[in-house]
Amino acid sequence: MRQLFVQVPQGSGKTVLEIAKACKGTNLAKIEATGVDRSLDLVLIHVSNGEVEELLGKLEDLPDLSVTLLPTGVMSLHPPADAAPEQVTNVEERSPIEIFLSGLQSTGSWKGFLSYAFFAGIIVWIGLYTNTSYLLVAAMLLAPFAGPAMNTALATARGDFKLLGRSILRYFAALSVTILTTGLLSWILQQQNPTSLMIDGSQISSVSVLIPLAAGAAGALSLVQSDRSSLVSGAATGMLVSASLAPPAGLIGMGGAIGRWDLAVNGLFLLLLQLGGINLAAALMFRLFGLSTQGSRYARGKRGVFPAAVGVSAIVLTGLIIWQFSNSPNLQRSSLAQRANSQLQQVVKQSDLAKLVESNVRFTRADNPGDDILLCQVYVQRQPRVARSAQQIRTDLTKAIQTRLLKEDFKATPLVDVTVLEAPRI
Template sequence: MRQLLIQVPSGCGKTVLQKAQACQGTNLAQWQTMGDDPQDMVLVHVSNQRVESLLGALQDLPKLNITLLPQGVMALHPPADQAAEQVTQVEERSPIEIFLAGLQSVGSWKGFLSYAALAGVVVWIGLFTNTNYLLVAAMLIAPFAGPAMNTAIASARGDRHLIGRSVLRYFTALLVTIAVAALLSLVFQQQIATPLMLDNSQISAVAVLLPVAAGAAGAINLVQSERSSLVSGTATGMLVAASLAPPAGIIGMSIAIGRWDMVVNGVFLLLLQLSGINLSAAIFFRAFGLSTKGARYQRGKRGVFPVALGVSAIAIGALLTWQLTNPPSLQRSSRAQRANAEVQTVIQQFPQVELVESTVRFTRSNIPGQNTLLSEVYVQRQPDANASDAAIQTELTQAIQSRLLDQGFDVTPLVSINVLEAPTSSN
């Protein structure tokens, strides 16, 4: 439930009360200000879902001033024994409140760009020193979630002006983060990619699911009342930034060291993120009532929403086509998982050994003309095995390489087999 303080010329307060009662407002109060130009002040408590209806009903009153308190309130009223039911009637935020909050968040550039620069510093330190928790810290302070969600709000509202401003802020923040990371790599004379850069630059075939889930989660969080949301805004903002801050840092650092393959991967992720978030979040916002026209909002255009969704869907389709038709460069993470499953299948067919551990990963070696897939396998020799360690290593290596090539992984598999023996028991 929301609290509104409504100021109208003297004599119009009764009209406000009548319209508030028609919108099922509760705990209503009216008083008159003193002075040369007395005004009627009306205090209204109304359901979240009826805020925009009330604003629309009051729109024609002269010199109308409204103060909307964005925090939820508990309006208790008779009968007293229904207090529990009254406070548990928690509803989603009104569409006008969601929209105005989005507009309010695009005001300050100085603080916005400062956070983007600081995120670049923190993500660079994390990637340069191979410190995972610093990547989490960079996700917390990266300001990418705001413009990404505002783009979705603007798409649902059909506001081309807000779409332009939000996309501009999105890419400006990314460029600042990229520039800071690149500058730090140049200043500290970085020459090669760090292991954490290599790990985070690899893309999975299911990477599109993260921005789609992030957009839906962000929309739900913004729509839900603060008293009914089970997840904090910080958590959903971090989810949005989860696949933005590290790629932005990797792009900057990769530019500095000339690793253009990693730059391409980072750009792919950034474009996929914005498209996926806008597609899912705009659909959720529209489903929760954001439309092109509303109280105190008339600049929405009907055709903008389907066009924005169409552009996002086409962008996702183009990016996925690029990803699926250029294996394995944009599918390294998921292909490594599949390759590891094939390796373990091969080992199960050899009764001479038992699998201890196997790891499969793509390397970023600069060997021209090949996609290097490195497989490190540890097996334990069985007591009844007659073959030598060298023979087992050779046979397993050939079997694994043949299996990976036959399955069409389009890689150069390099296999390292380590044959281990359990200690003999002493009597």
């Protein structure tokens, strides 16, 4: 439920009341008031979120119309008294005009916006440099990427080319500040080698595209939902969007500063994947909830902008996915490592020599570019009544695992370390 204050010239208040009644308004009141230079009618209206757009559209023809829309939900109670529970639980999504105008409000100060991007870059750098994962979470909360991301999607859904250009500019300005900050810090402190958290962050999964799609849809849904209709806070969904963008931005800056262009390329791939996925999912979600190119108090939308922008996002996303699956194992290391681990465990389970205790598989890079290593660490326990020595078990399992991994063609050299653990003898 939304509350509106409508100001019209004196004598037009009755017309406003009639329009409000037609839009199922409640707790209506008309007050004769005095403006700065004339007398006017002030009409107080309470109307459901879904009726706000229609109400404003019907009021547009009134002369000298002024409207104040309160952006927070209110509880409008009216007779009969026993209907109060139904009245307060009738919560609808925000109106399209409210969603759009709230997005426009966030395109304000550049100074504060870029300052947050700078501070987020510092926190991202410290987290990656010191292998402190909780600092990455703090940077995700601080990074201001969710605002321009959602505004880009809003502009796409509304077909607003002007807002689209302005949002993309803010988008890339913030990302550039974060990238430059992390790169500059690595250069000043003469960082030479990547940290383990940087290496882990560069490991890309074949299902990475699902993250920006989920982030974009969740971010749009957060803006669409009314204040009290969701238990998920806007900060949480904003963090999800920033989680898709802040670490890759830091990886690009730090990887470039230390000359590890393979890490920078992986970070750039992730960044572009997030940008395309978030915009595609969020724009479609906004359209699903009623945002269109034209609406009350909004006539700037162009019909051709939405299909063009969505098409570009889809093409970028498709191109990146094709690049990912044609560039194995570089852009699929995380998924391939999981698959290799599964193959390894099958080999051990099929063996009568030992039973699996634990296994870890990860990709590493040798000094020569393109010479990838699949490092496998396997811990097994001798099966009962097996007479072979620990060295023989180790040799046989190592050969069997390497044979299986080479057969699967992971495009990497499998290096296997099998450790045979002995149970305590009492």
